Amino acid sequence: MLSYTEKIREIAGRLLQSGAVEMVIGFRAGTVPMMNEPHFAKTPADVQKLVWDSHCGINLANYLTDRKEKIGVLAKGCDSRNIVTHIIENKIKREQLVIIGVPCKGMVDKRKIAMKAETEITEVIEAETTITAKGHGFSKTFEKKDVLQHNCSLCIHRNPVIHDEMVAPPVVEQQGVDRYADVRxxxxxxxxxxxxxFEDLLAPCIRCYACRNACPLCYCPTCFVDESRPQWVGKSxxxxxxRTFHFLRAYHCAGRCTDCGACERACPVGINMRTFTKKLEQDCLDLFGWEVGLDPEVRPPLDVYRPQDPNDFIK
Amino acid sequence: MEHMGIEPGRLQFSWISSAESTKFVEVVTQVTAAIKALGPNSNFAKKMAEVA
Structure with missing residues (x-):
């Protein structure tokens, strides 16, 4: 995955120079280790800042909402499915996009590494299958597969579902993954x-709404939690x-969530709010045979009526 | 909702046409009885601030 960086810069440079796109959305190194940030490359100098490693977990589809210009965007499996969802929901046009597909082997969970570190981590060095964290008088090497984000370890769509360019050949998809053990x-x-x-799960929540802001599905001009006339949910x-906030947020993602893990990653207190969306994801699969964002031509289940839709719950 | 811990039966759905007044009465009676049997819902009740 480390060799992607050069290829990404080459593609981004070419697209910008030819005028095919006005900007390429990717990642650059953050100011602290393991915290890559989104990068909007518009000039050749910007392109040289683009990087790729195991800390590119942010979902870049989030930055496409209602954009008007031509955009090149890097897309892991989950990003590409959220881009499909954006296209279905008319938040961006397919013609505006040059999708640069990035076959993904999973992103590293910075909390899992930080919890096993004795001091603050000041440097992280990555190899193909291992990752070494260093701090003051401390150095430790981890197998990447042991410190993946939980959603990445359960992922069955690592390759982009739509793309115009690919930075590398597709990776092997994981087989036989038990995606819903926690729901069961x-x-x-x-x-x-x-x-x-759920009371215990949500107890540390400070209502900062980082989960909402990181989520590519949450693009309403005014979120229901911010409205005051009428006030849908208490602000305390x-x-x-x-609970009302988390519950409604999850419901707004029903049949749309790709389990990209952006919400959990963004949470400053480490709440696994995917516990809510996973249940809805499983229901969509069981009741409608629906997996999100695989085809821009198919309408989502909550968007269409079919005579065979299950309705046993209505008396 | 039930996945999150709401008691089964607390939330019910019905489809009643505006012409089906008899069904409306029946459903209301049934639902009221079922909910009364479950007792008050304390899960979403806010507690008063505890003052020393």
Whole structure:
């Protein structure tokens, strides 16, 4: 995956020079290790800042919403599925985009590394399958597969579903992944245990809305949590308000969430709010045979009526 | 909702035409009875701030 950087710069430089696009959206190194940030390259000097490694977890589809210019965008499997969703939802036109596909082997979870480090990490060196974190008087090497983001370890769409260019040949997709073990473990609980489980899960939430801002699906001009007339949800840290927010946020993602993990990654207190969206994802698969963002020509299940739609819950 | 810990039966859905007044009465009676049996829903109730 490390060899991608040169190829990405070559493609980006070529697209900008030929005038095919006005800007290329990719990643540049962040100011601290393991925190790459989005980069909008418009000049040859900008192109030289583009990088690719295992810290490119942010979903770049988030930066395409309602753009008017021609854009080249880097897309991992999940980004490409969110781009498809954006096209379906008329947030960007396919003709505006040159999609530079990046076959992905999973992104590293910075928290998993930080938790195993004895001091603050000041430098991270990456090899093909390992990653070495260094701090003051400390150095430790991890196998990448042991420190992947949880959603990446469950991913079955690592290759981009649509692309105009590819930076490398497709990678092998993971087979036989049990994607819904955590949903089943919650389903096995009693209602009281479930309520307690989510109460504990959401207890650290500070309502910063980082999960919403990082999510490419959350593009409403005014979010329901920010509206005050009418005020749909209380703005306090009372558990019922926090839960209402997370619950409604998840519902807005039903049949649209690609499990890219941007929400969980952005959370400053490490809440796994994917627990909510995973259930909806599984329901969409079981009830409608739907996997998000695989084809721009197919309307999502909550968007169309089919006579065979399940309706046993209506009395 | 039930996945999140709401009691089964707390949330119910019905499809009633504006012409089906009898069905409306039946459903309302059934739902009211079912919810009364479940008791008050304390899950979403906000507690008063505890003051020392």
């Amino acid at each position: 473990s919650i389903a096995a609980m009693t209602p009281e245990q479930r309520w307690k489980y 840290l009372d558990p019922s308000d926090v």
